[in-house]
């Protein structure tokens with residue numbers, strides 16, 4: 001499946017599948033091809049920032065976070081960072097075997113998907 005097809009499927013919320021336990025086992029893992037927004041505490045858990053950053057100014061937190069190759073940008077209006085996506089649209093932290101390399105420390109956005117997300121309770125399931 002190419003990048004265009006993946007993005008079309010992700011953007012077609014009406015075509016998403018109601019999530020149920022076990023669904024991930026047969027899926028291509030398209031939720032890891034969506035932009036992931038994270039907060040400072042997620043970056044600390046990911047060890048991109050340190051606990052001491054909580055004592056620093058927002059400006060310094062942003063400056064240091066953006067030094068990491070896995071962090072794309074900061075959005076002031078939401079006070080969230082966006083993780084970088086690779087050229088194929090997959091998350092920076094997804095490996096070639098489609099596994100999250102930071103699963104234990106993954107951001108809340110990933111933990112809460114699909115209960116919280118563009119269409120709560122539904123996800124971009126696609127059979128592998």
Ligand code: SF4
Nearest residue numbers: 024027029031123124
């Ligand atoms: S898109 Fe849905 S089924 Fe596929 S890995 Fe993500 S949550 Fe699981």
Ligand code: SF4
Nearest residue numbers: 032091093094100110
């Ligand atoms: S951090 Fe891990 S679980 Fe979250 S989108 Fe990236 S690869 Fe997927």
